[in-house]
Amino acid sequence: MTAALDVTEVLADLPDWRRADDPRPAIARSLRFADFNAAFGFMTRVALLADKADHHPEWSNVYNRVEVLLTTHDAGGVTEKDIAMARFIDGAVKGLVE
Numbered sequence: 001m002t003a004a005l006d007v008t009e010v011l012a013d014l015p016d017w018r019r020a021d022d023p024r025p026a027i028a029r030s031l032r033f034a035d036f037n038a039a040f041g042f043m044t045r046v047a048l049l050a051d052k053a054d055h056h057p058e059w060s061n062v063y064n065r066v067e068v069l070l071t072t073h074d075a076g077g078v079t080e081k082d083i084a085m086a087r088f089i090d091g092a093v094k095g096l097v098e
């Protein structure tokens with residue numbers, strides 16, 4: 001069981017992320033892409049990683065916008081798995097989002 005981390009410390013290294021507006025310890029990022037195609041292409045890339053990592057985001061998509069929330073259900077908080085996925089997302093969207 002991976003240990004839950006201190007969200008404040010996690011966010012110190014993830015400047016594009018914020019504490020999620022959620023009763024659980026979680027981090028969030030709002031993404032706006034050029035269009036739906038770009039947004040869904042991003043979601044497809046993350047989905048493939050999520051399935052491979054067995055670690056899945058909680059997210060929503062409206063046209064060119066994607067809201068992402070990361071937390072580890074098994075740990076009841078934010079873990080290294082969430083940090084790794086956040087870093088993957090940051091890399092995947094570089095140059096693609098406003």
Ligand SMILES: C[C@H](O)[C@H](O)[C@H]1CNC2=NC(N)=NC(=O)C2=N1
Pocket residue numbers: 054055056057071072073074075
């Ligand atoms: C059995 C358990 O649901 C699986 O090991 C995975 C699936 N994807 C998951 N995703 C997230 N965010 N947290 C989990 O604890 C998690 N567990």
